[in-house]
Amino acid sequence: MAFDATVDLGRGLLLPNPVGVASGTFGYGFEPLELVGIDHLGAIYSKGTTLNPRAGNSPPRIAETTAGMLNSIGLQNPGVEVVASEYAPIWATWDPPVIVNVAGADIAEYVAVCERLDGVPGVAGLELNISCPNIAHGLDLGTDPGAASACVAAVRQVTSLPLLVKLTPNVTDIGEVARAVETAGADAVTAVNTYLGMKVSLRRLGPVLPGLGTAGLSGPAIKPLALAAVARLRRAVAIPVVGIGGIASTQDALEFLAAGAAAVQIGTANFHSPHISRQVVRGCLEYAAQSGLETWDQVLQRPVRPEPA
Numbered sequence: 001m002a003f004d005a006t007v008d009l010g011r012g013l014l015l016p017n018p019v020g021v022a023s024g025t026f027g028y029g030f031e032p033l034e035l036v037g038i039d040h041l042g043a044i045y046s047k048g049t050t051l052n053p054r055a056g057n058s059p060p061r062i063a064e065t066t067a068g069m070l071n072s073i074g075l076q077n078p079g080v081e082v083v084a085s086e087y088a089p090i091w092a093t094w095d096p097p098v099i100v101n102v103a104g105a106d107i108a109e110y111v112a113v114c115e116r117l118d119g120v121p122g123v124a125g126l127e128l129n130i131s132c133p134n135i136a137h138g139l140d141l142g143t144d145p146g147a148a149s150a151c152v153a154a155v156r157q158v159t160s161l162p163l164l165v166k167l168t169p170n171v172t173d174i175g176e177v178a179r180a181v182e183t184a185g186a187d188a189v190t191a192v193n194t195y196l197g198m199k200v201s202l203r204r205l206g207p208v209l210p211g212l213g214t215a216g217l218s219g220p221a222i223k224p225l226a227l228a229a230v231a232r233l234r235r236a237v238a239i240p241v242v243g244i245g246g247i248a249s250t251q252d253a254l255e256f257l258a259a260g261a262a263a264v265q266i267g268t269a270n271f272h273s274p275h276i277s278r279q280v281v282r283g284c285l286e287y288a289a290q291s292g293l294e295t296w297d298q299v300l301q302r303p304v305r306p307e308p309a
């Protein structure tokens with residue numbers, strides 16, 4: 001049988017391949033389109049979108065750490081109206097599905113944003129970011145299974161779009177939150193958002209990133225933690241898991257598939273290697289051909305071979 005590269009995330013959301021680019025690291029796709037192209041991608045997950053435009057936190061908003069980076073962007077975005085009326089019509093002409101990452105200060109805002117995006121051509125799905133560590137309220141929803149479930153249930157009422165829920169790793173048991181959102185109507189879960197971190201300036205004797213003091217840690221530093229979260233989720237829920245955290249090579253992406261992810265997202269690596277997503281898509285397809293796979297599920301049954309030198 002010929003290899004089928006597509007991935008089904010539920011409710012009709014079919015990705016041409018499992019490799020997407022993560023929210024906040026690829027904008028709304030327009031600048032990267034010029035720089036690296038988009039046709040190779042399995043999906044584009046947009047920057048977090050709120051009801052009204054947001055300027056985000058004051059700079060500095062990013063800082064380098066050992067094998068990673070901290071960010072405290074604070075959800076800078078143009079607001080849902082611009083996304084729905086100006087961006088989506090362009091996305092409707094693109095090949096890769098665009099999944100809009102949605103954020104809000106409370107459940108009512110999530111509902112309003114998702115209601116506006118429902119049925120808009122060019123919007124292939126929604127990814128509820130209930131886990132942003134850089135605004136005051138968003139994190140609470142994702143750390144409380146009851147609140148997370150209430151948010152997903154409310155959004156489910158106003159949209160028939162495929163609904164992914166992006167989980168925070170900053171909890172004791174990520175599986176518990178995942179089960180709650182699955183029951184409330186999520187079609188898939190994305191894991192993970194950034195880990196809560198901090199960098200200290202000894203000169204100022206205070207945090208390097210002023211915003212909330214703490215910030216979100218991403219990049220290779222979090223990969224083993226994110227892999228463990230994905231493996232935990234694979235056992236906790238039946239819906240697809242989209243894996244993310246420190247992916248910077250084909251080998252990394254395959255490790256996430258082997259740990260139980262149905263699809264993956266590349267985040268921070270886009271900043272230092274803008275062409276990385278193209279390389280990883282190509283590498284995964286080569287792996288599938290060399291291994292004689294028929295579907296990606298079979299990665300789960302095979303040991304992942306090292307990347308060719």
Ligand SMILES: Cc1cc2nc3c(=O)[nH]c(=O)nc-3n(C[C@H](O)[C@H](O)[C@H](O)COP(=O)(O)O)c2cc1C
Nearest residue numbers: 022023024048071129192193218219245246267268
């Ligand atoms: C600068 C920056 C901005 C981000 N903005 C968002 C966002 O708006 N919504 C969201 O759900 N995740 C956001 N994230 C989190 C990433 O999508 C991803 O979950 C996280 O960085 C871990 O993946 P990585 O290690 O591959 O970067 C952002 C990350 C970075 C580095």
